[in-house]
Amino acid sequence: MFVYVINQHGYPLMPCSPRKARLLLKSEKAMVVQRTPFTIRLRYGSSGYKQVVSLGVDAGTKHIGVSAATAKRVLYEAEVLLRTDIQDLLATRREFRRARRNRKTRYRKARFLNRRRKERWLAPSIQNKVDTHLKVIGQVAKLLPITSITVEVAQFDTQLLKNPNISGAEYQEGEQLGFWNVREYVLYRDHHTCQWCHGKSGDKILNVHHRESRKTGGDSPNNLVTLCETCHHKIHQEGLEDQVKRKTASLRDATQMTILRWFVYHGIKAEYPDAKLTYGYITKNTRIQSGLEKSHTVDARCISGHPLARPSETTYLIKQVRGQNRQLHKAKILKGGIRKKNKAPRYLFGYQLFDKVRYENQECFIFGRRSSGSFDLRILNGTKVTAGISHKKLMLIERASTMLIQIQKPS
Numbered sequence: 001m002f003v004y005v006i007n008q009h010g011y012p013l014m015p016c017s018p019r020k021a022r023l024l025l026k027s028e029k030a031m032v033v034q035r036t037p038f039t040i041r042l043r044y045g046s047s048g049y050k051q052v053v054s055l056g057v058d059a060g061t062k063h064i065g066v067s068a069a070t071a072k073r074v075l076y077e078a079e080v081l082l083r084t085d086i087q088d089l090l091a092t093r094r095e096f097r098r099a100r101r102n103r104k105t106r107y108r109k110a111r112f113l114n115r116r117r118k119e120r121w122l123a124p125s126i127q128n129k130v131d132t133h134l135k136v137i138g139q140v141a142k143l144l145p146i147t148s149i150t151v152e153v154a155q156f157d158t159q160l161l162k163n164p165n166i167s168g169a170e171y172q173e174g175e176q177l178g179f180w181n182v183r184e185y186v187l188y189r190d191h192h193t194c195q196w197c198h199g200k201s202g203d204k205i206l207n208v209h210h211r212e213s214r215k216t217g218g219d220s221p222n223n224l225v226t227l228c229e230t231c232h233h234k235i236h237q238e239g240l241e242d243q244v245k246r247k248t249a250s251l252r253d254a255t256q257m258t259i260l261r262w263f264v265y266h267g268i269k270a271e272y273p274d275a276k277l278t279y280g281y282i283t284k285n286t287r288i289q290s291g292l293e294k295s296h297t298v299d300a301r302c303i304s305g306h307p308l309a310r311p312s313e314t315t316y317l318i319k320q321v322r323g324q325n326r327q328l329h330k331a332k333i334l335k336g337g338i339r340k341k342n343k344a345p346r347y348l349f350g351y352q353l354f355d356k357v358r359y360e361n362q363e364c365f366i367f368g369r370r371s372s373g374s375f376d377l378r379i380l381n382g383t384k385v386t387a388g389i390s391h392k393k394l395m396l397i398e399r400a401s402t403m404l405i406q407i408q409k410p411s
């Protein structure tokens with residue numbers, strides 16, 4: 001467990017131990033800035049002693065993994081759960097608006113087809129994801145003196161597929177790594193399904209089969225086919241090699257697939273020009289070589305370039321939530337001409353939606369409030385703590401924000 005330290009001017013220093021932090025706080029040389037992750041601010045000037053801290057970002061549509069590590073130790077690791085409700089909410093809004101247009105109401109000027117999209121327009125659901133990636137990185141950069149950032153931009157490198165003889169630092173990690181790249185592409189092209197039984201065997205282990213031996217056919221994508229392990233064995237045992245059909249697919253949708261991650265990368269690049277990129281096949285290779293289990297934070301650690309850094313005892317789980325429930329999205333809107341709020345007031349018995357509270361020695365969040373004073377408590381992975389508990393039994397710890405955060409002990 002680390003306590004994050006920022007200097008008098010708000011710039012991050014290397015984190016310290018809780019013991020050191022206690023001493024600093026007791027002697028009034030520091031003050032508490034935030035509770036989770038626990039951060040203190042020095043009251044005296046210190047340029048600090050800094051080390052190389054690299055940040056790895058495992059970008060995604062539902063999760064983000066971030067890991068900041070020195071060569072020896074992991075300093076900060078978090079998994080972020082992104083919002084997945086935006087598309088649905090906008091569809092609801094659109095439906096309500098359409099219904100309203102058909103109702104007999106006062107005349108309103110037509111408001112469709114009179115907008116122009118900005119040049120770099122992204123669908124709101126995607127824009128939100130890109131923004132959140134940047135926000136999360138910004139939060140880490142406020143806690144730790146980050147010296148380099150690496151982002152995984154895609155599962156495999158299309159440039160390398162088109163031109164296997166490409167040279168560069170990342171490309172000189174051995175022939176085997178080149179095969180890993182093609183392998184990821186072949187799995188993607190074949191939709192991660194066995195091309196023999198199309199999933200009927202129920203075997204989840206996938207192999208990439210060489211139609212002609214590696215020696216004669218090589219490692220090019222059109223010599224490779226995805227097979228489940230069951231079928232792969234069967235084909236080799238029964239000598240059915242020549243019946244496996246060749247597959248071809250264009251590389252165009254391959255770049256489409258990872259559009260979000262590329263946007264994230266360019267967004268990061270604009271703010272941190274030294275940011276580097278990496279590919280999923282390299283991450284996967286690093287993870288397997290280092291003997292690590294797959295998880296979003298472990299992948300981020302591999303991306304950071306310090307897979308063998310000693311993991312921290314605590315990681316953070318962050319969940320992004322809506323700031324407001326809009327009455328516009330309610331299934332039943334109250335009648336009566338003037339818009340009524342149709343939702344609980346901002347503060348109910350002093351509590352807001354998503355406030356962090358302590359209940360029976362457990363930290364949890366308010367996920368639902370009733371005007372009777374009975375609240376619904378949950379933790380961030382969705383587990384219900386209690387469906388109805390009196391507000392009198394709760395103690396407020398932290399106020400709500402759109403990025404809820406809790407400490408996670410490794411299981």
Ligand SMILES: [Zn+2]
Pocket residue numbers: 194195196197198199200201227228229230231232
């Ligand atoms: Zn199969």
